[in-house]
Amino acid sequence: MDLGPGRRAAPPRFVLPGVSEKNREGKRTARERLAAEREKQRSAEKRRRLLIVGAAVVCVLALAAVIGVVAANMDKDKTDTAGPVTAPSGANGDDNLVIPAGEASARSTLTVWEDFRCPACKNFESAYRPTIHELTDSGQLKVDYRLVTLIDGNMGGSGSLRAANAAACAQDAGKFTAYHDVLFDNQPVETNDDYADNGKLIELAGKVDGLDTGAFRKCVEDGAHNSWVAQSNKAFQSSGFQGTPTVLLNGKNIYQDRTMTPAKLKQMVEEANKA
Template sequence: MSEKNHQGKRTARQRLAVEREKQKASERRRRTLIVAATVVCVLGLAAVIGLLAANSGKSSKSSTGPVVAPSGAQGKDSLAIPVGQDGAKSTLTVWEDFRCPACKAFEAVYRPTLRELTGSGKLRVEYHLVRLIDGNLGGTGSLRAANAAACAQDAGKFPAYHDVLFENQPAETDDAYADNNKLVQLAGKVSGLDTPAFTKCVKDGTHDGWVDKSHQAFQAGGFSGTPTVLLNGKDILKDRTMTPAKLKQMVEAADKG
């Protein structure tokens, strides 16, 4: 082997090593973002538990009206909004709050992978909407946004509107999503969603009782905070080595059987 060829191979190996280190560093930053943001949402659970204890002698009946599940909701008590094909061999269960910064961080990091896997029929995602931050900081933005997302599900526009809500998420202490007009305005970012039927659903709080029931199921499940993400029943965010690439490998392995 000539000295020139030897030098070329050594340089190529060095470039590869640098790229690998860059990739590792990028994945570390992503995991740190999710873990750090999750701490904020976990704090909300303590406030909710305290509120439940204070009201333990009161009726558990929803104060937000009848339970009206959105179109196409599935699972126990019709509390899950499904995205993806029914025949997928893997199911990702996601408990989210539209006011939760950690939920936004999770979506930002994992959304491209989730879209790829649901689009290929390898993964089915079941979204459960909760109002954890309302209990932590007060306000109704979590409830109002979740109801609006359920209204978008009625219109067959849930995935797009779900993404818009996270992309435009206000600061955690800013209860901007308590304003129904804001939620209707954001519908303008989703083709075909800004309709009189959607506006009425949002302003009437059609699915408020359903959101409350979903939140009660979250509490009954003993989950520690949002987002809670379960792949075939296993909490993947407890795995410190979890990355979108690792999630994809797990789903593809299950798909192959």
Template sequence: MSENNRDGNRAARERLLQQRELDKAREKRRRLLIVSAAVVGVLGLAAVVGVIAAGTGGKDDASEAGPVIAPSGAEGEEQLALPAGASDAPSTLTIWEDFRCPACAVFENGFRDTIHELTDAGQLRVEYRLATLIDGRFGGSGSLRAANAAACAQDAGKFVPYHDVLYQNQPPETDDAFGNNARLVELAGKVEGLDTPAFRSCVEQGRHDSWVNKSAEVFRNGDFSGTPTVLLNGEPVFPQKGTEQISPENLKKWVTEANEGKKPGTAQPPAPAAS
């Protein structure tokens, strides 16, 4: 083989490698754009649902469901926040969600890995707060029942994995499948060690129903347009922060900027007390 042929083959291989890298970069950008577009595309629906549900009322009087019993480890004013990540992380992401809300599922399923990565690295603490807007909009009790089951999972120290399972198996918005406690217990089987007699009893008895109703009341009385409402250190970031659209990459960037010069958190919240 001549020197010219060898040089030509080498150049062809280099061009092929460069093209593959360009293709990978384009695919990564395409996935990020799809996630961001999907999140933004359902925001209008979420906002409408929030407005309508806020005016429908519904059975959300905590006194009808017994005393308010906060899940183990709940924090904040009136113990309405369920924390995840190091308690001394330099930034806090507050997420108001409804387990029946399709926009919430798009956000969670698109940003889950990024949020877990940031919490695992001690860069971010998450405060999950629960609302029940879709019950008020379409009827049924799936928002309430799923939120109570998630609070029961918090008692067992397994809120985050169960929370993720619920969003990965969310029924259509108008389908009240989460209103069936048997379905919620079935999904608990996907979280190692969660499906126990204590968890089942908590779900069936609606142990935290009044707590969920109290959380929903605080959401309705707050200055929120719908779910999900996502705040980074108190500043709204969904669907955008300033002029930048939310995406997994931008969320990482915003957290990095907010944490500049600060040490990662290391203090983990105490394990929930056995019930």
């Protein structure tokens, strides 16, 4: 094309067919991938926030449930030991806190502080019970049982209290010694508060002839001697003794003697009776 003197036409531009369309398509695809990735990240963040909120709600509800159970148990324990102190039949000693076994005329007295949830008490019973029964049956020894709820205080729960109440109910029926032995023979592990279940205590009464009666069941279920048990435990706390079992022969603490054995106990009782 002639543009006049001194002027030339610009050379024509050549564009490869399809290149522009491909560039535009590539840019559009990249934008779509970026948008999809951002949407994916937003969805993941939303799910994360929902999980955090959900977990927090679950923790709050669980904590509230635990607090509710603890509060209910505390209120129940307060109710269990409220009311007048009713000693079991035949109880004697200071404030009628002793359950006696054996002949009252026996010259030697063994005082035993025990907790029905206490493993060491079970060990004592397993080792010494035959000798104690032999000495009480022959009239050489009487035993003053004093009941404690030490494990309830240390581990939580109410099994010590309820088992002691049930034992006091058995004393009302004249079946204390037999039921006392059954409770130790069937003692749950220390961390299991199985004796907090009155149904379990009534079930074990079936192992003692004539104990599972309507009167016994009512006594157990009503916690008739709970306040008496609480007073007995209070006496132990003010006694200066450190743990259970605490065993005294004629007032002397003998179970802390590492050389003590059932045979030695029998010998000590016989010698004391001769003196």
